[in-house]
Amino acid sequence: MTDSSGKDPIYRTDALIGEDIDAYLAQHQNKELLRFITCGSVDDGKSTLIGRLLYDSKMIFEDQLAALEADSRKSGTQGQEIDFALLVDGLAAEREQGITIDVAYRFFATEKRKFIVADTPGHEQYTRNMVTGASTADAAVILIDARKGVLVQTRRHSYLAHLLGIKNLVLAVNKMDLVDYDQDIFDNIVREYGEFAAEIGIESFTAIPISGFRGDNITDAPSANMPWYGGRALIAHLENIEIATNAAQEKPFRMPVQWVNRPNLDFRGFSGLISTGIVKKGDPVRIVPSGKNSTVKSIVTLDGELDEAVAGQSVTILLDDEIDCSRGDVIACADDPPEISDQFESTIVWMSGEALKPGRGYWLKLATQTVSVSVQEPKYEININTMERLAAKTLELNAIGVAEVHTDKPIVFESYADSRALGGFILVDKITNATVAAGMLHFSLRRAANVHWQATTITREEHGLLKNQTPRVLWFTGLSGSGKSTIANEVEKSLNLMNRHTFLLDGDNVRHGLNKDLGFTEADRIENIRRVGEVAKLMTDAGLIVLTAFISPFRAERKMVREMLPEDEFIEIFVDTPLAVAEERDVKGLYKKARSGQLKNFTGIDSPYEPPENPEIRVNTVEMTPAEAADYIIRQIMPLK
Structure with missing residues (x-):
C-alpha cells in the first residue's frame, strides 16, 4: 500500500525537518525505555531478529531499505526476501564472515514503549562483549536455533544473564520455519532448558516460538503457522516487562558522587546519577564512608530545581552543611546507609x-x-x-x-x-x-x-627523627647473577659507616623463612614480592632504611610496593646486566639447570623479566665493580635527611 506520493508509509523518510523532527521526538520523549539484550549461540539468528524488530517497528529510512535490499541480493538472499541481519552487523568483518563480533546497540519504539537492544556475539571468545551488553539490561532474549536445541553457549549466556541480575528472561526458540513449526520440537527444547534453568537458580522464564526471518510471533500472535501457541507475541511481551529503574525507586536512596560542582563561591553541589531510591528537599542524608550527616538543601538540574528526584536521574544536590564530600563518596539516606x-x-x-x-x-x-x-x-x-x-x-x-x-x-x-x-x-x-x-x-x-587499624602514639616520622634519617626502601632489581645482593651489601656497609640504621632483605634469605612455602610460579613470585613489600613497609614505619635484593621480575609488583609507601620513599635501583653476562657468571649454576630443563620458570630463560622503564638509579655492572656501583648509589641518594 502506498500514499499519494507513491511512497510506502510504513517507512520513515530522510525528509523530517524542523517541526516534523520536533513532533517525532515529542512523540517518543515521555515513553518508558526498556534495555534488553539478545544472546545465545553462534548463528541462532540474533542479528536477524533485531533487524526484523527494526523493520516491523518502522525504524528504517527509505535509503536504508534500498541499501538493505541491494546488500541482501549481494549476500545471496533469494527473491524479494531481505537479509535483516545486515541492518545490525555493521563491521566489515561481521558482514564478510556472517557473524557478530562487537556489541551492536539499536533503538526502536512502539506505540507503548522505547527500546534499546544490544546484539551480543555468540562466539565464546567474545563472551566479554556479552557481559558488557548485559550489564545495563532489564531483560534478556536468549535465542535457540530450533534445529540445534540447547547448546553450551546457550547455557553460558543464560548463566551470565542470571549472574548479572537480569530477572526477565525470554527463551526465543528461533527458526521454527526450518523445523516445519513442529510443536513437539519446541516443547522438548523448553523442557530441556527448564531443567537447566532450575539448576542455576532461574526461577522463571517466558518461552516463545518464533521465526525472525519470516516474522512469526514477532509482532502478532499466534502466527498462522503456529496456531498451537497461546502466548503473547515477542513485542507485546517486551512492552509489558517491568523496567528496572521503576523497581530501583523502591529501594533506599543512593547517589555515588561523580564530581563536586562549584561554579562560584556561592554554589557547592555534588553531582551524580541516582542509582536507587527517591530523594526530596529536606531529607536527612549521610555521606559514606565518612559518616557525616546533613540535610538536602536543594536538588538542581539543567532544567531548574526539583522538589524530588528518583533513580535514573542525574542531579546536583546541595546540602545545608559545609561537610567534606568528594568523588567516590556516596550520598545516602541517613537511616539506612550502605x-x-x-x-x-x-x-x-x-x-x-x-x-x-x-x-x-x-x-x-x-x-x-x-x-x-x-x-x-x-x-x-x-x-x-x-x-x-x-x-x-x-x-x-x-x-x-x-x-x-x-x-x-x-x-x-x-x-x-x-x-x-x-x-x-x-x-x-x-x-x-x-x-x-x-x-x-x-x-x-x-x-x-x-579487624581495625590500631592507632599508635609514636609515628613513623618520630621513629625516623630518633634515628636522624628519613625512612626509605632501596629496591634492587635485576636478573639472577646481576650482582644485586653483592651491591646491596656494599651499600649497607657504607650506610653503616655513616651511622645509618638499615636492614637488608635478601631474596634467598627471605625464602628460608617468611616465604619458604612459596615456589617459583608466576603467582608465587607475585606473592613473594607482596609479602616482602609489606615487611619493608613495616620496617620503614620503624624509621629504618631498608635495602631489598630481589629479581622482582614484574613491573606491576614493583609498582605495587611503590604504592604502599609515601611518595619519594621508594627508590628503584636497576642492576642492569645483560642476560649473556649474567649467564656467563652463573655463580649458583642456575642458568645451566634452566637450560637443561631441570629448573622451570627461571627468569630470563622460560619466565620473563620486565626491566624498569624509569628507575631512580641505574647501575651497569659490566662497566662498574660492586664497590664502584655502591659508591655511585650512595652519591645518588644523598643527602639522607
Missing part, C-alpha cells in the same frame, strides 16, 4: 587473554570509586556445562570463578543482588590499562569488619 569494607567474596568473569595473577595489584572500579585491589587464589571455578565447582589456581579467558578480593582501603558497597551500581565492578590492569574482568560483590568477609 556498608563499607575492604575484603569481599565475589564472582569474577575473567575477560582477558592473560590469566588472572593471584596477589597481583589491579585497579578496581565500582561506581565512582577507584582503588587498588588484589585478587586471591580462586576458591573454585564454575563448569558452565555441569555447574560443578572445579579447583582452580587462576582464571583463564571466559572463566567464571569465586574468589576473595582485598582492597587497599575500605569502599562503599552493597551486594550485587541488591544494587548493580554498588555491587558490580571491573578490574583494570595497572600496566596496560585494559579491562581484564567484571565482577559481582556478594558480601563483606566478617574478618574485615572485626
Whole structure:
C-alpha cells in the first residue's frame, strides 16, 4: 500500500525537518525505555531478529531499505526476501564472515514503549562483549536455533544473564520455519532448558516460538503457522516487562558522587546519577564512608530545581552543611546507609587473554570509586556445562570463578543482588590499562569488619627523627647473577659507616623463612614480592632504611610496593646486566639447570623479566665493580635527611 506520493508509509523518510523532527521526538520523549539484550549461540539468528524488530517497528529510512535490499541480493538472499541481519552487523568483518563480533546497540519504539537492544556475539571468545551488553539490561532474549536445541553457549549466556541480575528472561526458540513449526520440537527444547534453568537458580522464564526471518510471533500472535501457541507475541511481551529503574525507586536512596560542582563561591553541589531510591528537599542524608550527616538543601538540574528526584536521574544536590564530600563518596539516606569494607567474596568473569595473577595489584572500579585491589587464589571455578565447582589456581579467558578480593582501603558497597551500581565492578590492569574482568560483590568477609587499624602514639616520622634519617626502601632489581645482593651489601656497609640504621632483605634469605612455602610460579613470585613489600613497609614505619635484593621480575609488583609507601620513599635501583653476562657468571649454576630443563620458570630463560622503564638509579655492572656501583648509589641518594 502506498500514499499519494507513491511512497510506502510504513517507512520513515530522510525528509523530517524542523517541526516534523520536533513532533517525532515529542512523540517518543515521555515513553518508558526498556534495555534488553539478545544472546545465545553462534548463528541462532540474533542479528536477524533485531533487524526484523527494526523493520516491523518502522525504524528504517527509505535509503536504508534500498541499501538493505541491494546488500541482501549481494549476500545471496533469494527473491524479494531481505537479509535483516545486515541492518545490525555493521563491521566489515561481521558482514564478510556472517557473524557478530562487537556489541551492536539499536533503538526502536512502539506505540507503548522505547527500546534499546544490544546484539551480543555468540562466539565464546567474545563472551566479554556479552557481559558488557548485559550489564545495563532489564531483560534478556536468549535465542535457540530450533534445529540445534540447547547448546553450551546457550547455557553460558543464560548463566551470565542470571549472574548479572537480569530477572526477565525470554527463551526465543528461533527458526521454527526450518523445523516445519513442529510443536513437539519446541516443547522438548523448553523442557530441556527448564531443567537447566532450575539448576542455576532461574526461577522463571517466558518461552516463545518464533521465526525472525519470516516474522512469526514477532509482532502478532499466534502466527498462522503456529496456531498451537497461546502466548503473547515477542513485542507485546517486551512492552509489558517491568523496567528496572521503576523497581530501583523502591529501594533506599543512593547517589555515588561523580564530581563536586562549584561554579562560584556561592554554589557547592555534588553531582551524580541516582542509582536507587527517591530523594526530596529536606531529607536527612549521610555521606559514606565518612559518616557525616546533613540535610538536602536543594536538588538542581539543567532544567531548574526539583522538589524530588528518583533513580535514573542525574542531579546536583546541595546540602545545608559545609561537610567534606568528594568523588567516590556516596550520598545516602541517613537511616539506612550502605556498608563499607575492604575484603569481599565475589564472582569474577575473567575477560582477558592473560590469566588472572593471584596477589597481583589491579585497579578496581565500582561506581565512582577507584582503588587498588588484589585478587586471591580462586576458591573454585564454575563448569558452565555441569555447574560443578572445579579447583582452580587462576582464571583463564571466559572463566567464571569465586574468589576473595582485598582492597587497599575500605569502599562503599552493597551486594550485587541488591544494587548493580554498588555491587558490580571491573578490574583494570595497572600496566596496560585494559579491562581484564567484571565482577559481582556478594558480601563483606566478617574478618574485615572485626579487624581495625590500631592507632599508635609514636609515628613513623618520630621513629625516623630518633634515628636522624628519613625512612626509605632501596629496591634492587635485576636478573639472577646481576650482582644485586653483592651491591646491596656494599651499600649497607657504607650506610653503616655513616651511622645509618638499615636492614637488608635478601631474596634467598627471605625464602628460608617468611616465604619458604612459596615456589617459583608466576603467582608465587607475585606473592613473594607482596609479602616482602609489606615487611619493608613495616620496617620503614620503624624509621629504618631498608635495602631489598630481589629479581622482582614484574613491573606491576614493583609498582605495587611503590604504592604502599609515601611518595619519594621508594627508590628503584636497576642492576642492569645483560642476560649473556649474567649467564656467563652463573655463580649458583642456575642458568645451566634452566637450560637443561631441570629448573622451570627461571627468569630470563622460560619466565620473563620486565626491566624498569624509569628507575631512580641505574647501575651497569659490566662497566662498574660492586664497590664502584655502591659508591655511585650512595652519591645518588644523598643527602639522607
